[in-house]
Amino acid sequence: MNRVEFISELKSKLKRLPKDEIEDALNYYNEYFDEAGIEDEQEIMESLGSPCDIASQILADYSLKDMSLKPNSTKKGISAVWFAILAVFAAPIALPLTIAIFLTVGAIGIAIIAIIIAFLLTMIAMGGAGIVAVISGIVVIFKDIPTALIFIGGGIVVVGIDALIFLPITYLANKGFRFIANTTNKILNKAKKRRGVKGNYE
Numbered sequence: 001m002n003r004v005e006f007i008s009e010l011k012s013k014l015k016r017l018p019k020d021e022i023e024d025a026l027n028y029y030n031e032y033f034d035e036a037g038i039e040d041e042q043e044i045m046e047s048l049g050s051p052c053d054i055a056s057q058i059l060a061d062y063s064l065k066d067m068s069l070k071p072n073s074t075k076k077g078i079s080a081v082w083f084a085i086l087a088v089f090a091a092p093i094a095l096p097l098t099i100a101i102f103l104t105v106g107a108i109g110i111a112i113i114a115i116i117i118a119f120l121l122t123m124i125a126m127g128g129a130g131i132v133a134v135i136s137g138i139v140v141i142f143k144d145i146p147t148a149l150i151f152i153g154g155g156i157v158v159v160g161i162d163a164l165i166f167l168p169i170t171y172l173a174n175k176g177f178r179f180i181a182n183t184t185n186k187i188l189n190k191a192k193k194r195r196g197v198k199g200n201y202e
Contacts, residue, residue, distance in 0.1 A: 003033050003041050006051055013055030016086055017062060025058055059087035063181040084184035112176040119169045123162050130158030 001009075007026060014022045029048075036044045048054060063083035133155030141148035 001045065003045075006045055007033075010051040010055055013051055014058060016083070017059070021058075021062060029054070056087045059083050060181075060184060063087065063184070084181045087184060108176070108180050112173055112180075116169070116173050119165070123165060123169075126158055126162045126165075130155040130162060133158065 007029060010029065011022060011026055014025060017025075032048075033041060033044060060083070133151045135155075137148040137151030137153075137155060140151070
C-alpha cells in the first residue's frame with residue numbers, strides 16, 4: 001500500500017462523517033506524510049496502523065465530540081451512538097468481539113430509546129388530558145364556575161407536571177447515550193493498544 005491508497009481507503013472509511021470532518025482528517029494525515037517525506041512513507045504507515053484503525057478511532061472520537069456540541073440534545077445522543085457503532089464496524093478487530101460490542105451497544109441503545117418512547121407517549125397523553133381539561137373548564141365556565149375552575153386548575157397542573165418531567169427524562173437519556181459512546185470508545189482504545197497502533201488524529 002502506498003500513500004495514495006492509504007488516504008483513499010481512509011476517506012472511504014470516513015464517508016459517513018460530515019464533509020468538513022473528513023477534510024480535516026485527510027489534511028492532517030497528508031501533512032503527516034509531507035513532513036515525513038517519500039523515503040519514510042512505508043515506515044510512517046506502519047507506525048500509524050491501518051486506515052481501518054485510524055477511521056475507527058476518528059469515528060469513536062467524533063461520537064463524543066458530536067454530542068458535546070449539544071449535550072442536552074437527544075438527537076445528538078442518538079447520533080453519538082450511531083457513530084460509535086460505525087467505529088466498531090470500522091475497527092479491524094476479531095469478529096466475535098465486534099459482534100459482542102455491537103450487541104451490547106445495540107441492546108443498551110434500544111432499551112434507552114424504548115424508555116424514551118414510553119415516557120414520550122405518557123407525556124403526550126398527560127399533556128393531551130391537561131389541555132382537554134382546560135378546554136372543558138372554559139366551555140362550562142358560564143354554567144358552573146366551581147367545576148370550571150377545578151377543570152382549568154387541574155389541567156394546568158397536569159400540563160405543568162408534564163413539562164417538569166420532560167427535563168429529567170431528556171437529561172437521563174443523554175447520560176445513557178454518552179455512556180454508550182464513552183464505553184465503546186474505551187473498548188476500541190484498549191483493542192488498539194493491544195495491537196500496538198500509535199497513530200491518533202486530533
